Structures are given as structure tokens and as C-alpha cells.
Amino acid sequence: SKPSPLNNSFNAPGPYKYELFAIMIHSGSASGGHYYAYIKDFKTGCWLSFNDECVVRITQEDIHKSYGGGAYKTAYPGAYTSSTNAYMLMYRQIDASKNTLPITEEQFPDHIKRLILKIRDNEGNHSRDNMDLTRVKVAYENPRKRTIKSQRLMLFNNSTMAETLQEALRVHHLKGLIPIERCRLVGYDSKAQSIERSFEGHDDKTIDEVMSTLKRCDGLLLEVRDEGDVFEEYLPQGVMTKVYKVDVNNRDVEGPLSLRANLSQTVAQYKAVIARKLRLNPKTLLLGMTVHKDNAKLLQNEEATLGEENFIEYCKVFAAPMGTSASTTTTSTTTTTAAEDSTEWCNRFRHFIQRLDHVVSLYLTLPNMEQETLESLAIPRLSKEALASLSAAIEQKQPLTATTTTGTSGTGTTGDSNSEDSSLSDNDRTLVEDDNVAPTSGKLNGDWYLNNGTNGFRDSDDEEDDEELKWQENLQHCKANDYFFKVTPLDTTIKAGVVVSNGSMDTNGTLENESTRGSSSSETEKIIQILVDKRASHGYLKYRLQQHLHISMEYFKVFPSASLCPANESTNLLKELEYKDDENLSIELGRVLRKGEYKLNVHYINVDEMTEEMDKTPFLCSWIVRNGQLVGQIKTDILAHLATVGGDNFKYGHLHPNNCRLRRKGIKYLWSVYKDDERIGKDIAMPTNCEVFLQEVEDLESVTPNSINDVVLLVRRWYPTDMKLGKFQEILFTEKLELKELLSSISGIPVENIEYVKITQSSQRESVLQIHNNLHWVSTPQHAEDCTSYTVGTLLYYRDRTEPLKQLTSEERKELAKKDIRSSSISSPRRERALKIYLDPSPKKSDD
Missing domain, CATH: 3.10.20.90 (Phosphatidylinositol 3-kinase Catalytic Subunit; Chain A, domain 1)
Incomplete structure (x- = not known):
């Protein structure tokens, strides 16, 4: 047969002869697929397929099918054989003087041979290491935030407890901040939040041996003790107890101290531990505990074990110095107190701790309470008269209940508590300032919404009247109840990026005055501890917090830090508190909305100054509006409020009702125009929280719609x-x-x-x-x-x-x-793009 031109060209003399030696193939489509490669072994002449971790021998037929040859049946689906497939062919110039075979392992230089042996040895060790690794979860309680965070440690099974402790400090970012001799690891059940045992004398034992001794736990807890204190031994049969320090004469309570006790301990031994922790004399210390249904008993048999006294997990224990009072100041009073009949004093102690059976400890993170923040949210501070009236009402109803601490152990409230700040400690006063108190009515009757732009407007709708009556009933219910309540500000400071909390009590064996890593966002946080009877209602909690926040209960919401803030809490005010002991709470400032009310977040805008960055418009204030209100009156009230809080140099002082209007915020730009003669709820439908603009307009009349077709x-x-x-x-x-x-x-x-x-x-x-x-x-x-x-x-x-x-x-x-x-504020989703491989350094094409 006549030779083809292609064969003649291939057999032509010259140096430019090449042979195919590799193919990279993309099986799939332009939007996705799979890469694999065919590579020729020059020594044997065979082709091999490299597909992920699989290498198999292939034939010339497979090669032919891969890059467009004939109508062969393939094992790949139709998408893989479509025209969207891609492949790259790699050739080698045929030149006997240049072509060589790959060197074999025997031909490697000596240093490469040694390296190969080392690599193979390490690969074997790595495989063995993976088999010998164990994962251990180590928890640590942040003493300032009262939160427990767990980290997983990857350890060798033969790691000692001392090495594990070092690693735990490292992963919790405590290494170098706390001396290691003040730290230890104990067996911990994170689900039940209970400690099983400690490991005295086990520093040289392996983590595998230590973990095998635990029956109920699968993790560890990193404990930190105070300077000068000692660790207590935790035996397997033990329970966690909550210890409260009680001042019987002043009806005051401090704590709780979370203390683990061994059921085999005697009452005397347990009392000695409490006395050392609280720095009290064990000889004059009396212990009591609640049993059930508001019953309490005194632990007077010091030879009895805690198991015999029926100690259970997280039982409440109360400790009181017998016959003493920290607030006693005169010799005659001291003599009278010391001479009290012991039986009578014990009865008073037992009667008091019966009331404390339902007390829980809550930790509340306070928001920014600066005057500027309150003004932007249109939140008035309680006047001195209102605070005095509130304090007097509380003291009159609850003469035996401590309201706050004064920063000194055992000191309660005095007869001067009717004055403005008598019931507040020095730390309380740092939370809120009275220098610029807004002139607010002294009444505490639930009518605070009149101060936030509603101008006394009352809708005649029966449902809204019922809502007002319900609110009044809730408030009267809060005033009428008598529950234990106490607020203690936690003294926290920040030094060189480290949070140092100086508290009087510890939790889970971890003292508050330990150092932990802090962030800049938490530097302004203030935290208070609340002791409250959990049978109290949510409304009662807010009612009592008023005198500490210096704002009305209608202007803040309280909710668990781990949950979202509820949109409307009016229906929950009479519900009993459902918070757990030691739970962390947060506060959101802003009017609590009732039925028919809406919150406007007002921003400033001028179309002449508009840019693409609509999320950076200046925030002016938050405002509450109610069904039936006129938009024109709302606008006037907002302008009056801005003029009041802005002062003489207010940037937006030039605004008046005839050169601005309210606009609803759209997806990105401006949306609905709210005309002055429209009413909320009737002409305008609003969501509960609405973003609006106060738009400055030079000629308002020329851009105000007058008919239904105007846009x-x-x-x-x-x-x-x-x-x-x-x-x-x-x-x-x-x-x-x-x-x-x-x-x-x-x-x-x-x-x-x-x-x-x-x-x-x-x-x-x-x-x-x-x-x-x-x-x-x-x-x-x-x-x-x-x-x-x-x-x-x-x-x-x-x-x-x-x-x-x-x-x-x-x-x-x-x-x-x-x-x-x-x-661009949004990036397009990523798509898999076809692979581009350039084998030569040719210049890129210029842009079109």
C-alpha cells in the first residue's frame, strides 16, 4: 500500500522526533470531574495508570481511547467521554545521546540511601505512633466568665500525668501565667459536671493507666488553687457541695463555694476544710443543710460521716460563725449577742436557711451603661426620687432580705437605706453614674413608655387596654412578693492582657483570683453575681435589678447568654425563673415592646451624599412607636430627642420637620416613604424591629408623593x-x-x-x-x-x-x-475551573 504522508513525515530524517510518554486526563465536565494520568515506563515499555492511590498496568487500547481514538466502548459514564473532557500529552525527544533510564535504588548515592532508610524507619514509627495515641478531653473553668471550656489533647499512651498537665496548660493558654505547682488534673464528668477523684502520687504514672482507673468519667478537669492554699484529696466516693457563708444577725449570705466532699469524711473534718477556705474559726462554726420541702437540719454531730448525714450531689450547706455578727459595732451589742441562748440562735439559723433552699447563683454581664449609649437608645435614667422610692418600697416589704453587699464581708443594709444610694455598694456605684440623671417621674407604675416618643398617646383598642392592665398586674405582683435577692459586683481588673478576678469565693476548686487570658472585647465588661430565690418570677428579677442599673425595667431584657434575646417578654414576666445554678445571663438594652409597639433603629441619610456603602450610615437613636401614632408626630419627637442629647454642637441640629422625612430601609437603598399624615398600624405595616432612615431633603415638597401613582x-x-x-x-x-x-x-x-x-x-x-x-x-x-x-x-x-x-x-x-x-460586598461562589498547564515561558496574551 501507498505510505501515508503522516508516516513519511514521521520517518523523515532530522532531530525533531518525539515519542509520547505521559498523558494527564480530566474525566468529567467543565464544572467538575476527576484527574488521572497515564505514564510510560521507559525500561519495560509498558504503560501505567496513576489514579489516586491505585497504580495499574494498561494497554495501548486504553491509551488510544483516552485522546479521541475510534468508537471504543469505555467503562466511563457518558459525561466522562463528552467533548468537555480535557487531556494533556507529554512527549520526549528521541535522542540516544540524551535519553536515559531512571536510576535504580542500588545506584543511589550513599547519603540518599541513608535518607531512604531513615524515612522508612520514621514511616514505621509514625504508624506505630498513631496506634499508641490517645485523645483526652481536658476542661477548664474561666474564673471570670464562669464558663467551662474543653480542649482535646492528643497524647501518647505512655505520657505521664506531669507531661499531660504541661500540655493542658499549653492548650488552655495558661502556660507561663500560672505556676504549675498550683495546678493539677482530676477526673471529671463533663455531662454531669462532677468530679470523680483526684490522682495524688500519680505524677509518674501514664495517662493510659490513670484513665483506666476512672469508672464514670471520660475526661479531666484542670484545677488551680489559690496562693498558700492546698489541694484536697478527692476520693472516688464523693459529692460536690455548695457552701454558703451566712450572717444570721444581718440575714446576709455570701457564696457559693463549690467544694467537693468525701462521704467518708466526718462533719468535723468537713467543717475544718470549710473554715480554712472561708478563713473562719472551726470551733465557733456551725453547719446546716437543707433537706427537702423547705426543711433544714443542723450538722451538730461532728463524729457522723457525710454519708450518714445523707449528703447528695450539689446539696446546699450553710456555714455561720456561731453567735457573732460582722456588723456589730458597739460593746453593748457584742455582749448581748454573745449572751444569746445557744438554742435560740440555732433556731434562728435553721429558720433562715430554710428560706435559702431555693436560692440560685446567677452571673450577669452588664452592657455599656454610659450616658451616650443610653441617650442613643432613648433610655432615661431613674431620677433620685424614683430610686429613693424604689429602695424604700423594697426595704419596707423586705426588711429581712439583704439587697446588696457593701464590699465588706458580713455587712448588710442599714436604716439609712431609703436614701438614694444607701443600698448600693461602692462597686455598685461604679456601674452607673448619677451626674447626668434625666428628669424622670418618680412613679413606678409601668408608665415609662410615655418618655420614649409616644407622647402619651393611647389607642382605644380593647386589646391594647388589656395589655396595659396586664402589665400593671405584673408590676404589682412583683412589688407584692417577698423573695431573697442579693447583688454582688465582682471585682475584676485587667493587667497586660490578663484578666485578674479578685473574688471572695471559688468554684469547682478554681479560685476567682486566678489569671486567664482576656480579649480586648471583654475589657469593658462588668459582671455581677445575683443570689435569688428561683421561685421568683422573671418580672421580679427585673424589678429588683432596677435600683442597680438605674433604669426602668421596661428598658432592658434579661436572657441566658447562650440563647437569643426574646423579641417580646411581656408574657413571661410572671413565669418562675428557669435558670440553672451558676448560669450566665446577659442584658439587652432597649424598651421592652408591648403589643402594638415597634422599635425603630433610626439612621441618617442624605441622597446627595449617598455612596455604595449603605451599611455605614450614621446611627442616630432607637425609638419606640405604637399603633395609631402619626408619622409627623414621631418625626417631631425624634428631632426633639436628638436636639436634647446633641447639645449646641450637634451635627444634625439643622434638621427640622420641613427638611426631613422618615424612610423605610430596603435591601440596600431607600424604600417606602412615610408621609406625615399616615398612621402606624393603619396606613403603615411594620415589623417588630424596623430599620429606618431620617432622610434630609432640601426641597421636601418636590419629592413627596401626593397620589397613588406617584413613585x-x-x-x-x-x-x-x-x-x-x-x-x-x-x-x-x-x-x-x-x-x-x-x-x-x-x-x-x-x-x-x-x-x-x-x-x-x-x-x-x-x-x-x-x-x-x-x-x-x-x-x-x-x-x-x-x-x-x-x-x-x-x-x-x-x-x-x-x-x-x-x-x-x-x-x-x-x-x-x-x-x-x-x-463588591458579595463574592460569587467558587466553581471548579479547568486546569491550565503552561510548558513554555511564552508571553501571555494581552487583554482585549
């Missing part, structure tokens, strides 16, 4: 010669002018040359490079009564169609593309 539009001009958009403009699209005529009147472009396009409101910005050619520009006449696709706040781009497009250089195009990327 306020946002427009921007596109300048093709400059490749940029002009400033935002606002127009009123009415029946008087056709849209193109209206755009011509504000731009000077002839009507016949006007083109426009509607831009969908989204958080993604249009690319400048795509505006001119990729948008659907139209020149169709539009009239307000015929156009249903335009709503208030619709954004239009318009242009002069005769204006030429600027011819960009490569550098200008790249710069505009970079600006688009920087200004």
Missing part, C-alpha cells in the same frame, strides 16, 4: 466616556411627565437620546466594566399610571446613547476590575 425613584447617570456613575439623585415620577422627559429635565440630555435601565436592589454591586454593554438599556416611553414594575426606592441608571464609550488600556481595565472586587 419616588433613585437615579444615577452613566458616563461612558469616563467609565463611571454619577451621584445618586431622587426624582418624583408622576403623571405630569413621561419618564424620559423627567430624566431629560434633570440632566440636559435630549429626550430622544435618553436610555435607561432598572437595577434590581441587591447587596451585590454592578461591575463598571459590564454596565455599558451587559445591561438591557431601553428607550421606551414610560408613564406613572401605566408602570407597575416601579416601586418606591427603585434604582434606575440612565445615559446619553450618543456618548461614546471610552477605549480602555489593559492597565485601566485591570484597575477598574480591582476596584469592582474591592467594592
Whole structure:
């Protein structure tokens, strides 16, 4: 047969002869697939398939099928054999002087041979190491935030307990902050939050041996003791107890101290531990505990074991110095107290701790209570008269209940508590200042909403009247009840990035005055401890917190830190507290909304100054509105409030009712116009929390809709010669002018040359490079009564169609593309792109 030109070309003399030796194949489509490779073994001439971890021998037929040969049946699905498949062929020039075989392992230099042996040895060790590794969960309680955080440690089974302790300090970022001799690890059950045992004398034992001794636990707890204190031995049969220090004469309570006790301990031994922790004399210390159904008993048999006294997990134990009072100041009083009959004193002690059976300890993180913050949220502070009235009402109803601590152990309230700050400690006073107290009514009858923009408006709707009556009933219920309540500010300071908390009691054996790593966000946090009877209602908790926050209970919400803040809590005010002991709570400032009320978050905007960065508009204040209110009155009240809090140099002091209006915030830009004669709930439907703009307008009447067909539009001009958009403009699209005529009147472009396009409101910005050619520009006449696709706040781009497009250089195009990327608020989702491999250093193609 006649040879083909291709064969003649291949057999032609010359140096440029190549042989195929590798193929990289992409099986799949442009949106995804799988890579594998065919590589030829030069020594044997066989082809091998490298597919992930599998290497198999293949035939010439497989090679032929891979890059377009014949109609062979394949084992791959149809998508893998489509035209979207990609492959790359690699050739080697045939030259006997240059072609060599890969060297074998026997031909390696000596140092490479030694390296191979080392690598193989390490690979074997690595495999053995994986088999010998164990995972241990180690918990640590942050003494300031009262939160327990667990970290998983990867340890060798032969790691000692001393090495495990070092690693635990490292992963909890405590290494170098706390001396290791003040730390230890104990067996801990994270689900039950209980300790099983300690490991005295086990420092040299392996972690595998130690963990095998635990029966109920699968983790460890990192404990830190105080300077000068000693660790107690935790035996397997033990329980966690909550110890409270009680001042019987002043009806005061401190604590709790979480202390683990061994059931084999005697009462005397347990008392000695408590006395050392609380720095009291064990000889004069009396212990009592609650049993059930408000019953209490005294632990007077010091030879009895804790097991015989029926100690259970997390039982409450109360410790009181017998016959003493920390607040006793005169000799006669001291003599009288010391001479009290012992039996009578014990009865008083038992009767008092019966009331404490349901007491729980809560930790509340306070928000920023600066005057500026309160003013921006339209929250008035309680006046001195209101605080005095509140304090007097509480003291009159609860003469035997401690309200706060004074920073000195055992000191309670005195007869001067009716004054403004008599019931507050020095630490309490640092939480809130009275220098700029707003002139607020002294009444505590639930009418505080009158101070927040409602102007005394009352809707006649029966349901809203019922809501007001319900609120009044809730408030009276809070006033009438008598529950134990005490607030103690926690003294915390920050030094060199380390939080140091100086507290009087420890929890889970971890003292509050230990160091732990702090963040800048927590430097301004203030935390208070609340001891409260858990049978109290949620409303009672808020009612008692008023005198410590110096704001009305209608202006804050209390909720667990691990949960979301409830939108409306009016229905929960009479429910009993469902918080756990030692639970962390948070406060959100702002009016508690009742039925028919809405919260407006008001921002300032001026269309002439608008940019793409709509999320950076200045925040003015939060405001509460109610069904039936006129928008015009709301606007007037907001302006009056801003003038009051802004002072003489207020940036927005030039605003008045005739040069601004309220606008609903859209997805990105402005939306609905709220007209002065519209009413909330009747003409305007609102969500519970609504973002609005206080929009400054130079000529308010010219852009205010008057009929149902009038639409306020946002427009921007596109300048093709400059490749940029002009400033935002606002127009009123009415029946008087056709849209193109209206755009011509504000731009000077002839009507016949006007083109426009509607831009969908989204958080993604249009690319400048795509505006001119990729948008659907139209020149169709539009009239307000015929156009249903335009709503208030619709954004239009318009242009002069005769204006030429600027011819960009490569550098200008790249710069505009970079600006688009920087200004885009949303990135497109990633897609798998086809692999590009360049084998030569040829220059890249220039941009179009």
C-alpha cells in the first residue's frame, strides 16, 4: 500500500522526533470531574495508570481511547467521554545521546540511601505512633466568665500525668501565667459536671493507666488553687457541695463555694476544710443543710460521716460563725449577742436557711451603661426620687432580705437605706453614674413608655387596654412578693492582657483570683453575681435589678447568654425563673415592646451624599412607636430627642420637620416613604424591629408623593466616556411627565437620546466594566399610571446613547476590575475551573 504522508513525515530524517510518554486526563465536565494520568515506563515499555492511590498496568487500547481514538466502548459514564473532557500529552525527544533510564535504588548515592532508610524507619514509627495515641478531653473553668471550656489533647499512651498537665496548660493558654505547682488534673464528668477523684502520687504514672482507673468519667478537669492554699484529696466516693457563708444577725449570705466532699469524711473534718477556705474559726462554726420541702437540719454531730448525714450531689450547706455578727459595732451589742441562748440562735439559723433552699447563683454581664449609649437608645435614667422610692418600697416589704453587699464581708443594709444610694455598694456605684440623671417621674407604675416618643398617646383598642392592665398586674405582683435577692459586683481588673478576678469565693476548686487570658472585647465588661430565690418570677428579677442599673425595667431584657434575646417578654414576666445554678445571663438594652409597639433603629441619610456603602450610615437613636401614632408626630419627637442629647454642637441640629422625612430601609437603598399624615398600624405595616432612615431633603415638597401613582425613584447617570456613575439623585415620577422627559429635565440630555435601565436592589454591586454593554438599556416611553414594575426606592441608571464609550488600556481595565472586587460586598461562589498547564515561558496574551 501507498505510505501515508503522516508516516513519511514521521520517518523523515532530522532531530525533531518525539515519542509520547505521559498523558494527564480530566474525566468529567467543565464544572467538575476527576484527574488521572497515564505514564510510560521507559525500561519495560509498558504503560501505567496513576489514579489516586491505585497504580495499574494498561494497554495501548486504553491509551488510544483516552485522546479521541475510534468508537471504543469505555467503562466511563457518558459525561466522562463528552467533548468537555480535557487531556494533556507529554512527549520526549528521541535522542540516544540524551535519553536515559531512571536510576535504580542500588545506584543511589550513599547519603540518599541513608535518607531512604531513615524515612522508612520514621514511616514505621509514625504508624506505630498513631496506634499508641490517645485523645483526652481536658476542661477548664474561666474564673471570670464562669464558663467551662474543653480542649482535646492528643497524647501518647505512655505520657505521664506531669507531661499531660504541661500540655493542658499549653492548650488552655495558661502556660507561663500560672505556676504549675498550683495546678493539677482530676477526673471529671463533663455531662454531669462532677468530679470523680483526684490522682495524688500519680505524677509518674501514664495517662493510659490513670484513665483506666476512672469508672464514670471520660475526661479531666484542670484545677488551680489559690496562693498558700492546698489541694484536697478527692476520693472516688464523693459529692460536690455548695457552701454558703451566712450572717444570721444581718440575714446576709455570701457564696457559693463549690467544694467537693468525701462521704467518708466526718462533719468535723468537713467543717475544718470549710473554715480554712472561708478563713473562719472551726470551733465557733456551725453547719446546716437543707433537706427537702423547705426543711433544714443542723450538722451538730461532728463524729457522723457525710454519708450518714445523707449528703447528695450539689446539696446546699450553710456555714455561720456561731453567735457573732460582722456588723456589730458597739460593746453593748457584742455582749448581748454573745449572751444569746445557744438554742435560740440555732433556731434562728435553721429558720433562715430554710428560706435559702431555693436560692440560685446567677452571673450577669452588664452592657455599656454610659450616658451616650443610653441617650442613643432613648433610655432615661431613674431620677433620685424614683430610686429613693424604689429602695424604700423594697426595704419596707423586705426588711429581712439583704439587697446588696457593701464590699465588706458580713455587712448588710442599714436604716439609712431609703436614701438614694444607701443600698448600693461602692462597686455598685461604679456601674452607673448619677451626674447626668434625666428628669424622670418618680412613679413606678409601668408608665415609662410615655418618655420614649409616644407622647402619651393611647389607642382605644380593647386589646391594647388589656395589655396595659396586664402589665400593671405584673408590676404589682412583683412589688407584692417577698423573695431573697442579693447583688454582688465582682471585682475584676485587667493587667497586660490578663484578666485578674479578685473574688471572695471559688468554684469547682478554681479560685476567682486566678489569671486567664482576656480579649480586648471583654475589657469593658462588668459582671455581677445575683443570689435569688428561683421561685421568683422573671418580672421580679427585673424589678429588683432596677435600683442597680438605674433604669426602668421596661428598658432592658434579661436572657441566658447562650440563647437569643426574646423579641417580646411581656408574657413571661410572671413565669418562675428557669435558670440553672451558676448560669450566665446577659442584658439587652432597649424598651421592652408591648403589643402594638415597634422599635425603630433610626439612621441618617442624605441622597446627595449617598455612596455604595449603605451599611455605614450614621446611627442616630432607637425609638419606640405604637399603633395609631402619626408619622409627623414621631418625626417631631425624634428631632426633639436628638436636639436634647446633641447639645449646641450637634451635627444634625439643622434638621427640622420641613427638611426631613422618615424612610423605610430596603435591601440596600431607600424604600417606602412615610408621609406625615399616615398612621402606624393603619396606613403603615411594620415589623417588630424596623430599620429606618431620617432622610434630609432640601426641597421636601418636590419629592413627596401626593397620589397613588406617584413613585419616588433613585437615579444615577452613566458616563461612558469616563467609565463611571454619577451621584445618586431622587426624582418624583408622576403623571405630569413621561419618564424620559423627567430624566431629560434633570440632566440636559435630549429626550430622544435618553436610555435607561432598572437595577434590581441587591447587596451585590454592578461591575463598571459590564454596565455599558451587559445591561438591557431601553428607550421606551414610560408613564406613572401605566408602570407597575416601579416601586418606591427603585434604582434606575440612565445615559446619553450618543456618548461614546471610552477605549480602555489593559492597565485601566485591570484597575477598574480591582476596584469592582474591592467594592463588591458579595463574592460569587467558587466553581471548579479547568486546569491550565503552561510548558513554555511564552508571553501571555494581552487583554482585549
